[in-house]
Amino acid sequence: MARLSREESRVRTREMLLASAARAFARAGYSGASVDDIAEDAGFSKGAFYSNFASKEAIFLALLEVRKQSEIMAVRAMIAEVDSDKLMETLTTWLDALHGDRDFALLAAELELQARRSESLAAGYEALQKRFSDELVAFIAVVFERLELTPPAPIKDIADTFIAISNGSALAAGHQNQHAGRSMRLFLDMLIKASATRAR
Amino acid sequence: MARLSREESRVRTREMLLASAARAFARAGYSGASVDDIAEDAGFSKGAFYSNFASKEAIFLALLEVRKQSEIMAVRAMIAEVDSDKLMETLTTWLDALHGDRDFALLAAELELQARRSESLAAGYEALQKRFSDELVAFIAVVFERLELTPPAPIKDIADTFIAISNGSALAAGHQNQHAGRSMRLFLDMLIKASATRAR
Amino acid sequence: MARLSREESRVRTREMLLASAARAFARAGYSGASVDDIAEDAGFSKGAFYSNFASKEAIFLALLEVRKQSEIMAVRAMIAEVDSDKLMETLTTWLDALHGDRDFALLAAELELQARRSESLAAGYEALQKRFSDELVAFIAVVFERLELTPPAPIKDIADTFIAISNGSALAAGHQNQHAGRSMRLFLDMLIKASATRAR
């Protein structure tokens, strides 16, 4: 393996810590995951953690940022590709990605919950969540337009329900063996049906 | 005021501790809430806490039991009263109760997450959740029957979606000012509409 | 030994911790002394420390209070007993007590220094120091009156110099083997001499 430069090494450490933190928070929750766990699991010392992140809260927020950003990018990518032929296929792929990773989903729920508890986290979270929500609203609007359907309710409500099902399914998954995406499919089917009767 | 018997006093202490624990867990999460907080907030000492509950986990599970049980009772009560005239009214009352108390909703989410993390909690939780789910399935079946509608999907899926939206909305509430029950209404509306077209 | 009641036991623990803290701060300074050292040296666990004092700073301030208070009481006792016959004897006893305990003197200096660094300590310290200073001024005034001498400078300045020599000697002691009270004697001798020429 090529020797890493100082900068590359720094970035790599940071990323490994973020990945480790994602696993730890998903597994044990924010309070339950210790900085020591996170660092050791990434193969570093506590000290390395603290030279990369100012605090436990800081890495949590950084993680939040990374995750929300990637969710936003995913939605944005879908908007670019929307056309009636491949739409359901694209959506399916996305939903599978969203629900396929159990840890990711639990992490999302944990992020939500924790962000609501800490005032310092809430500020950062709020902004990210708004950006994601806006993006989702835009996407849904585009989809209805392409399909030449009239939405059966304000698009914001549809987006919120979408998010609620996504988070809620993550919480429930585990008890029941069924695929977590099932509720989402049901919701989408009914949404299309409910819209179709009023189209054009 | 009449003197409480020893037994009555014990029950009262227990209930006050449970109520205090519900507040504490909702506010700070399972890890974030301390036994001391819970006891003091209820007006007792740590010692009193441990005279009534074997451990922090024990009170958590007891709380879980109480909550799930009351959810089950609420659904059962609705089944008994279902008739086409008052159905929506009954449902509305129930949903308001479910989403009106912000703390209750956050607690529910915390219970879910925590139950999934601790092996010792998981066992007890599974059973409770299954009983609630069964009850909900029964209720939905009765409703569709009374309304003479055919459900647009397996009732289990509908029930799961119902639960997912309930939990997911609780997580999201707080960012957005809108009433947390909005997603649930949207889902119910579409559900009725989707069923109606195939009825009888 | 008689069994200690709960309250007695609590007081005893507190006092042992205070004594241990005095030793530790004198030996290693405020920053250098660890809560662990203090607790263990007193024969308790860290936990016991924290159920008796809210923080390291808190025990420091408590110590400050105890020490200043005892200094004040000592001065007050001298005022009550002042009469020309035993004055020098009383003074000598007091000075010996003040300088006899090396640790005590170093602790005093450490207290001064640390109180100046921490804003939260400064407030508490200021008040205590003022009370001690006032008491000393009163004492010196009484002494001059009894001796029918006129002080050669404002009494406040004399008191301040007195305190400065006391703290300064403590710092210096250790290098030089000489008795730490020597500077103080020199100062007192000259003070009496300088006053005498103007008396009556």
Added chain:
Amino acid sequence: MARLSREESRVRTREMLLASAARAFARAGYSGASVDDIAEDAGFSKGAFYSNFASKEAIFLALLEVRKQSEIMAVRAMIAEVDSDKLMETLTTWLDALHGDRDFALLAAELELQARRSESLAAGYEALQKRFSDELVAFIAVVFERLELTPPAPIKDIADTFIAISNGSALAAGHQNQHAGRSMRLFLDMLIKASATRAR
């Protein structure tokens, strides 16, 4: 500006680090000041610090050396210039320099205290302190000679008292608004007066 030679640059870095250390130790004490603080405040990295000083203790001792040396030089300069006309003026200038800089005074006290705590520091400190004390004794002897006065006590005691007041005043300054040099003036006045009655 002329290019600095490598040697000059090294010396400059060293001096800036020493100055930064003086500020840091005065402000936060030996334990409270971090190597990082010192380095950054001087505009360098931790690495630069360790290229110039072997350890935190090493820079502390170097600082001690520099300060004591400059105190010694100041006294020596006064000896050279002593003559009855300008004596008080020279003294005044010196005392102002000694007490004018609050940080310097606090640093002096911190140096004293810390030197007494660490065995490795103590050795180096003893020697320096002895040299300063000797120099001061010599100076006082010369002064009494020039003034044709007989000291009212062993000169060593006078020197020690002088040092004690100097350090003690530094500790006290800050509470009281009065100029820190006041005690010293009082002592000097009384010293002259006490000597005068026995002169020649």
Added chain:
DNA sequence: GATGAATGAGACTTCATTCAT
């Protein structure tokens, strides 16, 4: 010589739990 990422010991503090009263 200078840099700063990483180490690892150790600091302060919290907290579930025990147990003598």
Added chain:
DNA sequence: TATGAATGAAGTCTCATTCAT
């Protein structure tokens, strides 16, 4: 039963020091 002092493990974070770049 209830109390709360005490324990001890564990948690977050700091910092003197090392070393590859």
